[in-house]
Amino acid sequence: QVHLVESGGGLVQAGGSLRLSCAASGRTSSPYAMGWFRHAPEKEREFVAAAGWSITYTLYADSVKGRFTISRDNAKNTVYLQMNGLNAEDTAVYYCAARSSGILTTTLQRYDYWGQGTQVTVSS
Numbered sequence: 001q002v003h004l005v006e007s008g009g010g011l012v013q014a015g016g017s018l019r020l021s022c023a024a025s026g027r028t029s030s031p032y033a034m035g036w037f038r039h040a041p042e043k044e045r046e047f048v049a050a051a052g053w054s055i056t057y058t059l060y061a062d063s064v065k066g067r068f069t070i071s072r073d074n075a076k077n078t079v080y081l082q083m084n085g086l087n088a089e090d091t092a093v094y095y096c097a098a099r100s101s102g103i104l105t106t107t108l109q110r111y112d113y114w115g116q117g118t119q120v121t122v123s124s
Contacts (some may be wrong), residue, residue: 002026002113004096009118012086016122020081022096022115033104034072034079035059035111038092038120045095047106049081059104063089088124093117 008020022034035050049070050059058070067086072079079096097111105111 002098004113004115006096006115006118009120011121014087014122014124016086017084022079024077032098032100033102034098036081037095040092050104052104053102057104086122088122091122093119
């Protein structure tokens with residue numbers, strides 16, 4: 001079993017930035033892909049970004065392209081989400097996810113492990 005713990009969420013003004021972290025522990029053998037999803041009130045959980053074992057391969061939702069950057073430090077078993085130019089629509093609980101495959105995917109059901117989420121609130 002893989003345990004994922006998100007951190008770095010908080011309250012930020014519109015136009016500001018936050019950097020989320022997701023630390024993995026337990027069975028974390030490579031290769032595997034990791035992703036970020038978010039769940040806003042009254043909305044479905046949606047894909048945000050994903051990264052393969054190599055940071056060369058990344059995917060982003062259209063809504064965050066150019067503003068968010070996913071990265072990972074495999075030595076630390078940690079994935080990051082740098083969020084710039086935040087707006088009210090970015091307010092959500094952000095979840096880190098991992099799958100026992102190095103293949104990137106935007107499909108929620110294909111991820112095997114999930115963190116507890118971290119709240120991001122953007123004030124306007």
